[in-house]
Amino acid sequence: MNTRGKTRLVLALVLLGVALLVIGALALQLPTATPPQIAAAGLYPYTPQVRNFTLYVRDTVLKLPDGTLIHAFGYTDDLHGHAKIPGPVLTVTEGDMVNLTLVNDEDPTNTKFNAGGDGYALAIDGFGLADRGPVKMGQRYTYHFIAARAGTYWYHCRVNAIQHLQMGLYGAFIVQSAADASSAYPNTPLFNKQYTFVLSEMDSVEHQQEYDILHKGGPALNWNNYQPDYFLMNGRAYPDTMMDPADSINGTLGQTVLVRLINAGSEVHMMHTHGFHFLVIGANGRKLDQSYYKDTLLMEPGERYDIILRLNQVGRFMFHDHIDEDATNNGVYPGGMITMINVNNIDGTNPAPMPSMNTSGNGT
Numbered sequence: 001m002n003t004r005g006k007t008r009l010v011l012a013l014v015l016l017g018v019a020l021l022v023i024g025a026l027a028l029q030l031p032t033a034t035p036p037q038i039a040a041a042g043l044y045p046y047t048p049q050v051r052n053f054t055l056y057v058r059d060t061v062l063k064l065p066d067g068t069l070i071h072a073f074g075y076t077d078d079l080h081g082h083a084k085i086p087g088p089v090l091t092v093t094e095g096d097m098v099n100l101t102l103v104n105d106e107d108p109t110n111t112k113f114n115a116g117g118d119g120y121a122l123a124i125d126g127f128g129l130a131d132r133g134p135v136k137m138g139q140r141y142t143y144h145f146i147a148a149r150a151g152t153y154w155y156h157c158r159v160n161a162i163q164h165l166q167m168g169l170y171g172a173f174i175v176q177s178a179a180d181a182s183s184a185y186p187n188t189p190l191f192n193k194q195y196t197f198v199l200s201e202m203d204s205v206e207h208q209q210e211y212d213i214l215h216k217g218g219p220a221l222n223w224n225n226y227q228p229d230y231f232l233m234n235g236r237a238y239p240d241t242m243m244d245p246a247d248s249i250n251g252t253l254g255q256t257v258l259v260r261l262i263n264a265g266s267e268v269h270m271m272h273t274h275g276f277h278f279l280v281i282g283a284n285g286r287k288l289d290q291s292y293y294k295d296t297l298l299m300e301p302g303e304r305y306d307i308i309l310r311l312n313q314v315g316r317f318m319f320h321d322h323i324d325e326d327a328t329n330n331g332v333y334p335g336g337m338i339t340m341i342n343v344n345n346i347d348g349t350n351p352a353p354m355p356s357m358n359t360s361g362n363g364t
Contacts, residue, residue, distance in 0.1 A: 046178040048095035056103045058083040070204050071211035074168035085235040086198040087171025094150045094178035101142040104135045123158040126285040134159045150177040151285030152260040152304040162223045170264040172196050184306050185287035194258040200265040201228035231326040231336035238338035249341040257309040263299040272296040275317035282306030316352040317341040
């Protein structure tokens, strides 16, 4: 190779090296493409909203199916209303700014009631709310936080937690996916309907004693003697769980249902479906890396699960706690944590009469 050829080769190699350096530099400066899993999730089109909630502490009386009256106190979003057991379902979307105000005031429905002598303070398992200490009588405090992750959560009082939780200071906090309102998490099955069930239990004797202490005075109750005799789903015991469509699962053949389960009680519960296996897709506010099928799900106190039910057969099927005692009202079966899965034909008909409970399980 002559001198001119060598010079041209060296020049070409130099120019090639410069070109590669320029391309590399440009590549570092150009914005990278959205990762496929995020693009598929559709997070960016959603515009976060500001969500404002106010909770008041009030008392109430629960009437159980056998006529027993249980005194309780809990949260409500109605200034002049009685407590709701469980408290109002607070629903937001992933990314929303949440302003949650807790008010500790004189109860306008009963000015003698003041269970919050030591104050109240909110906790939402899965979110680090500011620890500002108890909200004393006559005070209010607003918790500000971002609902950063989709999932099923619950709010409750963390002052005198044993007393306040047993008496009813708890409720569901739901963060819907920003990816798609029809899925609990990105890349999980789409659903047609969703239900939330808050599980709890109550000791009617100790609730009455606590009511007497709060209204008439007396030494503090020893909650170590707690012996629940009523077991509740969304504040109701069977057969009252059939009174509100929100307290039973109702759908049409071919639909897919998301069920959010929250154990706000102090005992283990084992939720069981007749006629169906369900897909567990989330636990404790997080999507599972690997979903799995079950027909009985053990829930420790404070745990939450997200399950998917595919309604692939028509009829009426039990959905209940598989611990026998928890399916009773003061020891009498059936009662407690029992509700129904009602699946109709597309034309709205159902071959099973409404009072019927399919206890055979159809192969489960």
